[in-house]
Amino acid sequence: MGNYEEEKVRGGMDRRSFFKLGGLTAGMAAFAGMAGCAPQQEMADTGGDNETVAARVPYSVFETDILIIGAGFGASYAVDAARKAGKNVIMVDKGPYGYSGAFGMSFDIMHTWDPNSPTYKSEDDIPNSGFLRDESLYRAAFMESELGDTPDVCIANFGEVWSARNEDGTPFYLYDFPNIRGIEHSMARQWSDHFRALDYVMIHDRTIITDLIIEDGRCLGAMGVHVPTGEYRVFRAKATLAATGGSTQFYGWNSTSCTSNNVCDNTGDVEMSLLRHGGKVANAEFCTYDMMGAFPRSFVASEGSMVGADSVHSGDLMDKDGNYLKDDPELAELLGSQEGVIQAACIVVDRGQGSENGGIYLDCKPESLSTMRWMYQRNAALLKEKFGFDFTEQPVEVVPEMYEHSGEMLVDENAMCIDVEGLFGVRSNTGAEGGNNNTANRRMGRYAMKKALEYIDSYEEPAAVTYESVAAEIERLEDLRTRQTDDPIRPITVRRSIQYACAQAARPSRPTEVLEEAKAELDRIMTEDVPRMACADDSLVYNADWKDAIETLNLLDLARLFVYASLERQESRASLIRPEYPETDDENWACALAYTRAEDGTLSYEKIAY
């Protein structure tokens, strides 16, 4: 972690001084300049000395020890780590709790873990992650998380039955190798039954977090909108954990979804709030792909209705002439890892042996289908029964779908954001792996919570709380909901423009020319379309346009980070392939690209060495 410290010294800023200069003042200036802002009423004396800036729109305030933004895999392990601390926890979930994200699906997740972990005595025993990331934090999180109960026991106590069994009733491990063991049919929704029943956990669901509350370099919580009622909610906390999912929602559009099995609720809301406050967002160029079916259109890339292949099932991948990738020596050696499968698929496409949509093919004949993960078999059965569509009749075109994305805050050795005190990153340090899988989630969830608990042990209340940023954020959101513009464009239209702009640029192979084109279009959307954006509904009740507007601004920032950072990184690494720079270049690029955003949208970055 020495690198972060070094950078801070070099930059000459700590968290506090940074934010005196940061984005918050910009928001305040906008607020102060609003016409019709009523003079401040004299407030009743409540015994406090704080200057209170009352917003003209009422909002609710909820107080807790620990705020967790997100309510999925990482958040669950975080809550589990808090269970004996006697602290109150609020979890804010964007969708209905237990029904949002990959966590909120009857989704057949495969859980993997290192069966040797209980024998590890020190961080030196832990194998390298193999990805460009902060290895010392990775090891620290591993040590903290998995030396006690292994995940199978842990998750069974969250309510799972482990329905993959041998005939004698013992667990059936789909993976059972010396260094990795994995079990299928994990249904994380049962964890939500367990955690929602805990007395010290209060859940606010169907609530979008729109802004972190940052005063004097400290995170005092977050605020957002309860979507069904339009009520503004402020969550005041001693420590805030950001555990939301990575967002892939800028990658194309195919009638019901982008080319992703990730969910539309994930729009990078927390990280983009940090960016607006002047904080850094890193690794936005890294993401993770699977090869997933491209047809029928309504199901593109959906893990719940499509067939697909990754490193678990790469043996049936073919080129357009029916040659198996596994039979080509150059390709075969790549097929053992997730990113290797993507690299191999890109080579096939480059050879002109790919599919019409820039993908390849999956042999899905009955004897192949019957050896795939059950989640694919059940999808094929459903589509055959309900739609008469038979995956086994022809090779299936598969395209790279982006299932995870980094775009994360940078944290120190205590999982605390390097820019903001009291803000902890559960979704952090995924680095070039390109997003949190459930393994990284559970480790970082537990680790971040343990560090947050240590932090609040010596917590001192702030000298003053102004809530100025709350008032400014309400102004911003009210403006998004009610503004009228000349020649208006609805938020959904702007969102689609962003997605179409990235349809090619967000693929694994990203030629400079394609990225430059996307960059120009995204910048045009920022300067031309966003000022025209206006909702066609001003209701407070479940306003779909308002939700789109809030999310679209986040997606635009995120898409720009993705494209800018991809252009900047002049090498190929993991699932990021730059045809002009095919080699991995550790000498120049073994670092995170940490971006900040100026008020006018200008992006700049610094290299933070790993």
Add this chain to the structure above:
Amino acid sequence: MKITVKRYDPSKDNAPYETTYEVPHDDEYMTLLQALVYIHENEEPLAFDFSCRGRMCGRCAMMLDGKPVLACVEPLSDGSHTVEPLEGVPVVKDLIVDKSQVQARIAETYKRVRVAPLKAEDLNEYNMEHEAELFGINYCARCQVCTAGCPARAMDPEYIGPSHMLAVAFRHFDAYDQADRIVEAVQGGLWDCTMCGTCTSLCNQLEIDHLTIWQKLRDAATERGLIKQEA
């Protein structure tokens, strides 16, 4: 094709009303979800919820031509259709319903009851007699499509309905659960179910064999003498 949607913003409208939209039927494998996305994108803002696009999250449950469905996996033929919010739960706006109370109650049932936490060695034991039922119910999306369409529930709203009854059954079959789930099943209305099979015909999780599950619960209740007395 013509899609008539029942719309309602309780903060603005006197009453629910219907709007008909012309939607191109431009996909051989068109789904209801595709049509709703089209309306929101091209006509006017429409409130509806979805997430996974593959019958796993259960968030897009609604009524199509009077039948409860999941929009994401419901084929839509060319012609005229009506779309309404899911029956039996409060409407928030347009096609958004509030399932939070019923899902919280179901979650309470799903929460496993045990005296002490499971240990590694406990995982080697499993209720293989009910393996198929456990495997199937594990895939339940808790979407409430079955409950919205259940004739027994319509006759007697006190009956917890098939979606909630699956939770009772799951923990009854789960060898690690130590509560008396048969009493819970009978109390929840096990004998109100008429074994008509509507739940199984509406369900998109092909793994779940509802009628076998209900019969197994009935057999266990009968063995315990928890039989409904005929008047």
